[in-house]
Amino acid sequence: MPTPDAQKPAETPVDSAVPASAEEARALGEQAQAQWASERRIVEEAEALRVHQVEQAAREQRERILQEVAALPGLPGVYRYFDAQDQVLYVGKAKHIKKRVSSYFQKDHGGTRIGLMVARIARLETTVVRTESEALLLENNLIKALNPKFNILFRDDKSYPYLKLSGHQFPRISYYRGAVDRRHRYFGPFPSGWAVKESIQLIQKVFKLRTCEDTVFNNRSRPCLLYQIRRCSGPCVPEGQGADYARNVSHAERFLLGETQEVMDGLQAQMMAHSDALQFELAAEVRNQIQALARVLQQQSVDENSATGRDRDVDILAAKVQGGRACVNLAMVRGGRHLGDRAFFPRHVEEATAVSLGDDEQLSAYSPERQVLEAFMAQHYLDAHVPSLIVLSEAVDESLSEALSEQAGYKVTTQAQPRGQRRIWQEMCVKGAELALARLLAEEGSQQARTRALVEALDLQVQELDSFRIECFDISHTAGEATMASCVVFDAHQMQSSQYRRYNIEGITGGDDYAAMRQVLTRRYSKLAEAAQLGTGRLPDLVLVDGGRGQVSMAREVFEELGLDLSLIVGVEKGEGRKVGLEELVFADGRPKVYLGRDSAALMLVAQIRDEAHRFAITGMRAKRAAVRTGGSKLEDVAGIGPKKRAQLLQRFGGVRGVAAASVDEIASVKGISKELAEEIYRVLH
Incomplete structure (x- = not known):
């Protein structure tokens, strides 16, 4: 029989963490709150200490920089600003380097572009030179080498076309671009390939010089069609190898050098000599030459009173800045003939035009157009051919002319307030710059609108529209021969030709476009996917494939194997009858096909990118096919x-x-x- 003690239920032990009363609960709450407040205070103190250390380090860094600035000499030189990652921010030159560099640190610039740059300066480097001309040369070389963010940058493209007269016994006139060979004569540079080809056609028509390759010329036994239509004098056969060809070569050289009146006088004398000898057919041919040359000179020559001396070779430069973009228009006069113009569009214009001023009162009077012109002249002419006269839309620093003269070895004159014919050139060049910049702004505006329309039409989640990136692929071959794949890139609202890639497709059955697409996508994205996972690479926001469901299915398989997002893949399927404007978009993630509409801005962008991929693929395929054959x-x-x-x-x-x-x-x-x-x-x- 159980004892009374055994019948009594066991007492539940009291948990020490559970309050026995409201007072204890309140006490525990206050204790926890005090502990949280203490921890928060510790965090705030640590953050304040970190901020203090950062500010202290910034002050010490600024004091160190100011000490370095105070120790700078009052001599010409070049200075460079670097950020904490040791990336160059800005490269500048100065006649008085201490005064110029000090102007950046004399006051708080706030949230201006100068302030943003100065706040990022972690260190500076300076190089003292003997003259301002040397400073200009060094500044230009450093800008090209370092590509700083706050300098005006022009594309380093001096590969102008030339007209080449070969050193052959019977010289050939041809289009040329590349390194110069002293065995031949070169005339130019010309602003465009079209200007060279027009000059070649003129020389063919007037002077009848040959244009055929030397290998063709050496193996001909009878004249070609150009001889029959009187565009070549036929030096490939004995009948055309007389003194007339050498005389025509001499006339062509003098014409290209601008000695047009001397050429006309020589042709006139030649015509009269044929007439006196009763060689009326030959006289008539020379007369036709004179008439053809006179018509060309009437169209292309400049004013006779100003086309002598140094005006035979002149460059005209005009700058226009608007809407954060800039244009420099370069017009060329060579041999007294106006050959056309060429537009250049620099980068970093807004940043550079703000930063380059600093607090220098003298520089603050410089217009953005003047800064752009000076940057162009330094980057374009230094280490390149420069004519003796440059007509400008804005006056530039005299030291720039001195540096160009020192480099060229002859006097280079700049003129900002010309008269007569030069004033006409200047006005034409300014108008050309305005039109080119307006066209650029319109194109950029339309491209931005097209990008936005495509993003909205496909309902894409894009954080920064300006960094929206598209890669497009196409396959090209001729009946299975020389298969070539292309990848073109659209980024920052424009095609990025420097990022285009071609892929030789090998190891597949000829004509198997699906296998070719699989190979190029695998080669393109296998390593890129790994880099993207490590944070060292970037995948595109959209992958366009020129093709329908078959090509999209192949792209889907590749992306599944690589573990990539299938929603990136979009195929561009031909519409009914393969008519332009009826294309439909096919998706790899199972969404139904989409027809954007013939007049859709989104479809215009897709078609533009698709056509560029096709062009890039087919030109590569043709080159490969020609090499194979x-x-x-x-x-x-x-x-x-x-x-x-x-x-x-x-x-x-x-x-x-x-x-x-x-x-x-x-x-x-x-x-x-x-x-x-x-x-x-x-x-x-x-």
């Missing part, structure tokens, strides 16, 4: 192969493709081809 190189490239041996090889094997398909022993069996030469031919062609 010619064995990858020409027999002319092989040392020791002259016209006779080349003809024997082509006759024996039926063309270059046959030579490329032959073995070393088969090539060596041709008369005059040694085993060593056969091995060299095989190596070059393979």
Whole structure:
């Protein structure tokens, strides 16, 4: 029988964490609140200490910089500002480097662009030079090498086309772009390829110089069609190899040098000599030359009173700044003829025009157009050909002219207030700059509108519209031969040609576009996907594929294997009858097809990118196909192969493709081809 103590239920032990009364609960709450307040105070004190340390470090850094500035000499030099990541912010020059650099640190610039840059300066470097001209040269070289964020930057493109007169016994007139060979004569530069080709057509028409390649010229036995239509005097045959061709070459050279009156006088004397000799047909031909040349000179020549001396070679520069963008229009006069103009659009205009002023009162009077002009002249002419006269829309620093003269080895004059014909040139150039800049702003506005329309039409989640990136792929081949894939990039509202890529497609069945698309996407995104996961690479916001469901399905498989988002893939499917404007968009993530509408701004952007990918692919394919069909190189490239041996090889094997398909022993069996030469031919062609 249980005892009374055993029948009594066991007492529940009291948990010490559970308050026994309201007072204890209140006490515990106050204790917890005090503990939280203490922890918060510790965090605030740590944050305040961190901020204090940062501010202290900034003050020490600024004091150190100010001490360095105070120690700078009052001499010409170049200065460079760097941020905490050691990235260059700005490169500048000064006649008095201490005064110029001090102007950036004399007051608080607030939230202006100068203030933003000065706040980021972690250190500075200076280089003292002897003259302001040397400072200008050094500044230009550093800007090109360092690509600073707060400097006006022009694209470094001096690859202007030239007109080339070869050093052959019977010189050839041709279009040329590249390094100069002293064996030949060059005339230019010309502002565009069109200007060169127009001049070649003129010289063909008036002076009848040949344009055929030397390899063609050396192997002709009768004149070509150009001889029949009187565009070439036919020096490839004995009948055209007389003194007349040398005289025509001399006339063409003098014409290109601007000695037009002397050429006209020489032709006039030649016509009268033929007439006195009763050679009326020859006299009539020379008369036609004079008339054709006179018509051209009437269209292209400048005023006779100003087309002498140094006005034969003149550059005219005009700058226009508007809407945060700038344009420099360069017009060229060569040999007394106005050859056309070319527009340049620099980067970092807003940042640079604000930062370059500092607190210098003298510089504050500089207009943005003047700053842009000076930046262009420094980056464009230094280390390049410069004419003796440059007509400008704005006056520039005299030291710039001195530096250009010192580099060129002759006097370079700049003129901002011209008269007469030069004033007409200046007004034309200014108008050209205004039109080019207006066109650029309109195009950029329309491109931004197209980008926004595409993002909205596809309901894409894009944080920064200005950084929206599209990559588009296309496949091109000729009946399965020379398959080439292209990838073009649209970023920051414009096509980025420097980021285009071509891919040689190999190891697939000829004509299998699906396999080709799989290969190019795998090669493109396999490494990029890994880099994106590590934070060192960036995937596009949209991947366009030129094709319908088949190509999209192949892209889907690749993206699934790589673990990428399928919503990035969009196929551009041809519409009914493959008509432009009826394209539909096909999605890899299962969404239904979308027709944007013929007049849709989004479809215009898609079509623009798709067409660019097609153009880039087909030009690469044609080049590859031509290389394949010619064995990858020409027999002319092989040392020791002259016209006779080349003809024997082509006759024996039926063309270059046959030579490329032959073995070393088969090539060596041709008369005059040694085993060593056969091995060299095989190596070059393979």
